[in-house]
Amino acid sequence: MPTLRRPLGLLAISALALTAVLPTATAAQATPASAATVRPDAAGAGWLARQLVNGDHFESVFDGTAYPDQGLTIDAVLAFAASRSSDLAAARATAWLAKPEILTGYIGDGTTEAYAGATAKLLLAAEVRGENPGAFGGVDLPARLRGLQAPSGRFSDRSQWGDFSNNFGQSLAVIALKRTPGGAPAAAVDFLAGTQCADGGFPVSSGRPACAGDPDATALAVQALAATGRTAKANAGLGWLTAHQNTDGGFTAAGATVSNANSTGLATEALLSGGRLVAGLKGWSSLVKLQQGCSATPANRGAVAYDASGFNPATATRATAQAVLGLAGTPLTALSAAGARPDAPTLACR
Template sequence: MVALLCGLSLIAPASAYADPVTHNRTDAAAGWLARQLVDGERFEAEFGGVTYPDQGLTIDAVFAFAAARTADDYADRAVAWLARPEITAGYVGSGGEAYAGAHAKLLLAALVAGEDPASFGGVDLTAGLSALLTSSGRFSDQSAFGDYSNAFSQSLALLALDRTSAGAPVSAVDFLVGAQCPDGGFPLDFGVTPCESNVDSTAMVTQALQATGRHVKAQQGLSWLVGVQNVNGGFSYGTFAPNANSTGLAAEALFTGGRLAAGFKARGFLKSLQVGCAGAVGDRGAVAYQASGFDPGTAVRATAQAVLGLAGVGLAHLHSGGSAGAPVLACA
């Protein structure tokens, strides 16, 4: 019996052991995020008392774990959940519905995780995304509810396809370049007059253009970002106060584009929003949405997007294969 018990102890799952302790702010944020996953594998959204799978936020977590190079076991479980046929189909569309942004984001996640995108959840994500490329170069939704594709979906498509053997279509890159506003930034929605640059979309577009070799246009967008950065290092969405989501996106773009001074200022703002040792034990490591304080309703998404900014890693440079476990912030 003693031998049997000893043998069982050798194959105990990783979750049976205490999470690693860390002084690294990025690792602590990723660790907190990992511990928020439902059943250690997914995020959910609730509307009208009904719970739905939140594939998009789950993918954000996969990106965060890859950027921090930690919580890799959580990332593996999240990817396995995303690869369930009903979860994949419910996200990218089925029965005549097909969504460009979902195809692009899930394709990028599959590639980051080292999965086969030609057979992910029973779907060929590369072919599905390519089928949504229109003659204008825009990746558009096929839906009875309208076309909600925008600068985010176009940027994600370029970032994902750039990793494939065929690369990103030139027409799609040209289309995104053509959306640039006169001030150098990029709008969220295409074809809107007047053209209004947006922090979040400019951060995404510059990463896509940097990855696909359009460095001049990418640098123009980054110059616009630097010009709208707040004194405290944060970035705002529109006229609202600086927030972690926009700042996280901007920071990863700035680091990717070599704008290190602005990137470090943005990172400093993100750290100022992070719950430290003075906070509740269960909140330590999380990044609040705004300086007003920690709110569990917004902290998950804020932390997921902040991690890439804290790590200084852009979407084009994410790869799986980090350490296991959900690091806990070290406190005396």
């Protein structure tokens, strides 16, 4: 999402970055000229920071109405940490996430409504930011999450609307709880490992008649299992990702026919942190090709398009957030905001 660390020796990435067509962004909020960078991950994160609504969160629009999007905001917080940049934006976003009404609207009230995947994702963000996860917005996130674990080891929603938990949430729960003093429960790790398909991939949802691997679910599961010592299972997942990589280096979501930055970002993160450098660098290069360069409109430079069809503001924010994880190559299990630069860099152009 072995001991997971900032991989790749980054000398390889830095050398490639210097040869890439790298853009500069025009700031929606002022950014010092000295903040220009040749690193695709930092430039993508800088663009992302400048898209925050009121400087602290993202929104999604449905039927003409804008709603707070806590999940996308967390994606951005993780991207900022992975790129070691945009720390001021990350701090503002974290404070927004800790507001009681924002927090409850995302993870539930903990009694009648409690959502496993959202709780796991927020717990990871709090850990990455160096917050106290036991008192984030007045909630003990590790305790809340552990309380949603069934005897089978599966983390499940408690909701009047039904249980929508899946392997995304299961993997994030294992990753986040691995970072707590109590560690990840063995039953939770066993449950995740048991969902692996015969070909090595992991499905989004387990228990279906046919097990179908998904690149996003596999990328997260690989990181969770590698961090908890399930090396054989993790390696099989990495093998599945390598076998399902497209010729352009990217990855295709279920039901799609072309590579997209979201799936490619997560898969590339898993490949690089798992030591699959050839496949990982192919994925990294495909993400750089989707990044808006110096010939793009200044306001779009640094963003990553969802796919090769071109830049679309409706999909670029989420695509950039997840692409940055692959461009940085830092696994979720080792992600930290400590030492990140405060500013939101722009991509350097001649």
